[in-house]
Amino acid sequence: MNALATPFLATRNLARRLADRSSDYDELLRMAEGKRFVLLGEATHGTREFYRVRAEITRRLITELGFDGVAIEGDWPDAWRVCHYVQGGDERDSTTALDEFERFPRWMWRNREVAAFIEWLRVHNASLAPVDRAGFYGLDLYSLYRSADAVIRHLQRFDPEQAAIARQRYAALDHVRDPQQYGHQAASGLRPSAREAVVAQLLELRQGNQPTSADDGIDVVDAQFSAERNASLVVNAEQYYRAMFEGRTNTWNLRDSHMRDTLFALAHYRLRRGGTGKLVVWAHNSHLGDARATESHLRGEWNLGQLVRQAPDDLALLVGFTTYTGHVSAASEWGGEVEHKWVRPAMRDSYEHLFYSTGLDRFFLRLDTPAAKPLRETMMQRAIGVLYLPESERASHYFVASLGHQFDAVFHLDETTAIEPLEAPAQWHQPEAVQIAA
Numbered sequence: 001m002n003a004l005a006t007p008f009l010a011t012r013n014l015a016r017r018l019a020d021r022s023s024d025y026d027e028l029l030r031m032a033e034g035k036r037f038v039l040l041g042e043a044t045h046g047t048r049e050f051y052r053v054r055a056e057i058t059r060r061l062i063t064e065l066g067f068d069g070v071a072i073e074g075d076w077p078d079a080w081r082v083c084h085y086v087q088g089g090d091e092r093d094s095t096t097a098l099d100e101f102e103r104f105p106r107w108m109w110r111n112r113e114v115a116a117f118i119e120w121l122r123v124h125n126a127s128l129a130p131v132d133r134a135g136f137y138g139l140d141l142y143s144l145y146r147s148a149d150a151v152i153r154h155l156q157r158f159d160p161e162q163a164a165i166a167r168q169r170y171a172a173l174d175h176v177r178d179p180q181q182y183g184h185q186a187a188s189g190l191r192p193s194a195r196e197a198v199v200a201q202l203l204e205l206r207q208g209n210q211p212t213s214a215d216d217g218i219d220v221v222d223a224q225f226s227a228e229r230n231a232s233l234v235v236n237a238e239q240y241y242r243a244m245f246e247g248r249t250n251t252w253n254l255r256d257s258h259m260r261d262t263l264f265a266l267a268h269y270r271l272r273r274g275g276t277g278k279l280v281v282w283a284h285n286s287h288l289g290d291a292r293a294t295e296s297h298l299r300g301e302w303n304l305g306q307l308v309r310q311a312p313d314d315l316a317l318l319v320g321f322t323t324y325t326g327h328v329s330a331a332s333e334w335g336g337e338v339e340h341k342w343v344r345p346a347m348r349d350s351y352e353h354l355f356y357s358t359g360l361d362r363f364f365l366r367l368d369t370p371a372a373k374p375l376r377e378t379m380m381q382r383a384i385g386v387l388y389l390p391e392s393e394r395a396s397h398y399f400v401a402s403l404g405h406q407f408d409a410v411f412h413l414d415e416t417t418a419i420e421p422l423e424a425p426a427q428w429h430q431p432e433a434v435q436i437a438a
Contacts (some may be wrong), residue, residue: 007354010374015363018411025057027364028319028409032065036267036278036315037308041285041407043322043352044384045105046329046338049416050321051113057319058280059120062134068275069135070121071263073283074101074109076229077146079138086121087133094119095422103142105386107329107338107421115422130219131274137266139259139283139304144179144237147230151201154227158211158220162204169197173238183241198238202231225269229262236261252301256287260307285320286383293405294381305406320407322382324356326416327431330388340418340431341388350380351403355412368408376404 018024032038038061042050061067072079078100081089085097094115101109118136125133148170155163172194176182185191205228211220236258243249263279271277281288283304286296291303308316325345329338346352355363367375381401389396403410421428 006374007377007379008358010372011355011358011365012360014369014371015358015360015365015412017360018362018364018413022056022060024364025060027366028057028317029060029064031366031368031409032061032317034315035317036313037263037281038067038279038317039281039283039288039305039308039319041283041288041318041320043285043320043382044328044330044343044388045108045284045386046384046388046419047321047323047326047416048113048419049323049413051111051117051419053321053411054280054282055113055117055120058117058282059124061278061280062121062124065278066276067134067278067280068132068270069137069266069279071137071139071266071279071281072109073140073259073287074138075103075140075143075146076138076226076233076262077143077150078103078109079136080150080226082118082136086118086136087125087130088122094122098422100146104335105331105338106423107419108386110422111329111419112422113419135270137262139262139281141233141237141240141255141258142179143230144173144182144234144241145177147233147237148173148198150230151205151227151234154223154230155205157218157223159209162208165204166201169201170194170234172197173234179237179241180244182238183243184245186242187245193242194238195242198231198234202228202235205231221273229265232261232265233258250299250301252296252303256303256307259283259287259304263304263308264311284383284385285322285381286385288318289320289401289406290318293403294401295399317409318407320403320410322352322355322410322412323416324352324412324414327418328384328388328416329418329421329428330384331386332389334387337425338421338428340428341390342431343384343388343416344390344393346382347380347394347398350382350398351401352382352412354379356414360412362413363411365410365412366408367404367410372404374404376402378402 040054081100082097085091091097098110152166155166186193240254243251267277287303288305291306305318326343328341328343330341380398382397
């Protein structure tokens with residue numbers, strides 16, 4: 001018997017074909033009832049359909065189940081400007097609200113699907129009381145200097161004397177204004193570490209005098225919470241960039257632990273403000289699928305999906321997304337220009353090839369039932385991040401995983417298209433003509 005026969009039959013029996021209607025997500029909405037977090041993944045950072053489906057699901061989670069925030073694999077200060085816009089801020093439009101997303105890869109959040117979603121969220125929020133308005137937040141920790149600057153700006157508004165102290169503390173970071181250079185120099189002893197100074201600033205912000213009012217009409221509770229998140233991010237980012245060159249700490253674990261802490265702090269904050277504290281997360285499958293079901297677990301790595309599942313109440317729903325072939329927006333090197341790349345058909349012995357072989361094309365697959373047990377088999381799975389390197393396809397983009405343990409459900413689409421950046425270069429509109437045989 002073919003080794004894939006049992007997973008094949010399980011997929012054929014359990015899959016629900018998508019019809020491009022809102023009802024495609026009815027079963028997932030039922031699964032989300034009573035959940036605190038719904039984590040919506042993606043197999044690439046540059047696929048239009050993944051963004052579009054996540055947006056459709058999120059609209060329903062917000063309007064039907066009372067979810068009151070979206071947390072993304074993006075930096076806190078960048079997303080905070082979007083949050084201000086969707087909650088009634090004075091940015092000109094959704095494109096302007098996304099202007100803070102300047103760091104590579106800009107297309108990951110500065111794209112047409114995200115702009116359309118945040119425009120919808122602003123319209124949705126317009127008829128609601130401030131406490132009921134859904135927000136848009138960042139979970140990542142790359143914004144070391146922008147977060148430090150945001151803390152200083154906050155203190156300058158409410159306590160100029162403390163702002164001066166913060167400048168002195170953060171000055172230990174400022175000799176290069178490049179996080180990786182700082183990390184290298186601090187780790188090698190070329191410069192003193194800023195660790196003690198940035199921790200002291202976080203503690204001061206948490207324990208010091210809290211602002212009670214503002215002349216410019218700003219919500220001081222929101223402002224204080226954002227400042228604390230930025231100060232916490234500075235602490236964790238300083239450790240992250242230093243650890244890159246010390247070699248003793250797993251930087252992946254530092255990053256996903258920061259995401260977990262930010263997500264939980266955000267949920268608690270939303271509850272304190274009178275909301276539901278129920279959040280949707282948009283990030284890559286590699287962050288949101290339970291790491292214990294993948295080969296990364298053997299390297300001692302964990303991720304956000306695992307950490308949220310391990311929380312005492314375990315009120316999380318983990319949803320993955322896969323594709324067989326198509327096109328993707330990705331770069332060929334770190335910091336490079338976005339390209340419109342053809343995605344090779346998935347390799348045999350992968351989940352993506354298995355799903356393609358069913359002939360079902362586009363479907364939703366529930367994995368949390370006994371009938372899905374065959375899909376707990378260990379197979380290859382593809383992951384494309386901000387880089388796509390087809391010349392080293394197997395080594396660069398495949399890992400081993402048990403899908404049925406990794407996710408509670410998955411959406412599969414045989415062929416997908418590239419997300420369109422808001423500032424797409426001219427050559428992006430001309431997909432690669434040369435297609436390498438799978």
